[in-house]
Amino acid sequence: MSEELFAQYQDFERTDGKNMIGPEGFERLSTDLGYDMSRIEPLVLMWKLGCTEMGTVPYENWTQSLSSMGASNLDQLKKAVDSAVSKLESDQKVYKQFYRQMFDYLKTGKQKVISVD
Numbered sequence: 001m002s003e004e005l006f007a008q009y010q011d012f013e014r015t016d017g018k019n020m021i022g023p024e025g026f027e028r029l030s031t032d033l034g035y036d037m038s039r040i041e042p043l044v045l046m047w048k049l050g051c052t053e054m055g056t057v058p059y060e061n062w063t064q065s066l067s068s069m070g071a072s073n074l075d076q077l078k079k080a081v082d083s084a085v086s087k088l089e090s091d092q093k094v095y096k097q098f099y100r101q102m103f104d105y106l107k108t109g110k111q112k113v114i115s116v117d
Contacts, residue, residue: 002066005073006059021062023055033078044084047098 009025021029026046027037035041046054048069050061066072069080087094 002063002072005066006062009057019059021055021057026051026055026057032074033081035081040088041081041085043102044088044098045081047101048081048084 006021009021009029010019011022011025026042030037030042030045033041033045035045049057049065051057066077069077071077071080084094084098088098089095
């Protein structure tokens with residue numbers, strides 16, 4: 001089932017034929033999950049899917065991540081992401097993991113701080 005779900009968001013033309021979900025597909029996925037792109041949920045989704053580039057999800061990451069979250073459809077994926085968002089608010093260890101990955105993800109080069117701009 002996760003393969004069929006992946007195929008709904010995959011875009012061969014925009015990812016040079018690579019087996020991945022590109023930024024447009026990621027935005028559609030986020031929207032289908034009911035997430036506003038200006039809020040934290042899409043960032044948590046990227047974190048849970050192990051994204052290393054903005055809004056791109058390689059097939060391997062997709063299958064491994066959905067399996068580890070116990071998700072095979074959009075409802076289960078949404079529950080897993082929503083649960084992770086809740087844990088960010090209540091579990092300092094989870095928050096630190098998220099923060100570190102997002103910091104590394106958003107910084108460029110040898111940056112030690114990220115601009116708020």
